[in-house]
Amino acid sequence: MDWIIFILVVVWLGIVSWFDIRKSEIPHSTWVIIPLIGACFYRTWQGNWALVLLTILVAAVSERERISQLFGWEEIEKMITWFPLLFLGAYLSVQTSPFATLAIIGFWAAWELKWWGGADAMATMTIILIFPEITFILAFLILHVIATIMLAVRSLVKENKVCLHRIPGLPLLLIAVISFQVLNLLVLHTDNCGLLTI
Template sequence: MDWIIFGLVVTWLGIVSWFDIRKSEIPHSAWVVIPLIGAGLYRILQGDWTLVLLAAVVAAVSERYRISKAFGWEELSRIITWLPLLFLGAFLSIQSSPLSALAIIGFWAAWELKWWGGADAVSAITICLIWPGIFFIISFLVIHLIVVIVSGLISVIREQKIKLHRVPGLPILLASVLILKVGIIILG
């Protein structure tokens, strides 16, 4: 079953990475929303509904303007309205998966602060739901460190100074998942 999930995730991330590299966006939000729902159902079947609750609250908070318009209630567009639910989701999920809960909050914060695109954040949250342990976080950090070092070295060599680069996030997530699987195989 684990290999089937791995194959599905790699195929999905491969497709959305291709879109991200070509056009810096995915063609439709369904490319990340459907996998998020699937990962949530998978995590619930694994018995960890609290992490799914946090992911659902984070997704709702990110869509607060649309929710506010749909219900015609302006108060829902303010983030402070959602803070009690965010704290509840964080409190409950930290009990079962502390690192993944903090990662989900971090990915959401990067999205809200416009450091990341929505597809990048939702994809990372999806992967956290599928593999909530420390291995994904470590592989994610290792790949990002490699990308920062390599892009920094390239800019030093080409331009004689360190320059920040915009690298598509979805291919980096794909590389993180591949490193994750290699790490799991090596560590047994």
């Protein structure tokens, strides 16, 4: 089952990464909404409904303007209206998955602050639901730091000044997922050989 999920994730991320590299956006939000819904079902099936609740809440908060227009209720559009629900979702999910909870809140905050695009944030939350382990979160963050440093050094060499570049998030997410799987295989292999126990 794990390999099937991994292959599905890599194929999906490969397709959306291709769009992200070519046009800096995906053609339709369905490319991230359907996998997010699937990841919610998967995580609930795995027994962590609280993390799913938090993910649904942050996705709803990000769409609060549309929800407000749909129901014709202006209060829904205000962020303060959602704080009690967000706090409840964070409180419940931090009990079972503290790092995944912090990651989802962090990626959502990056989306709200316009540091990330919506597709990048939703895809990352989808992957966090599938791989909530801290090793994946660290692999993802380390990969981003390395890419940022490499691009900053490149701009320093070419332009004699340090520039922070917009990095396509989806290809980095794909690389992080593959790196995470390779790391898991290496740890599993060395553990089976008796060389390393974690």
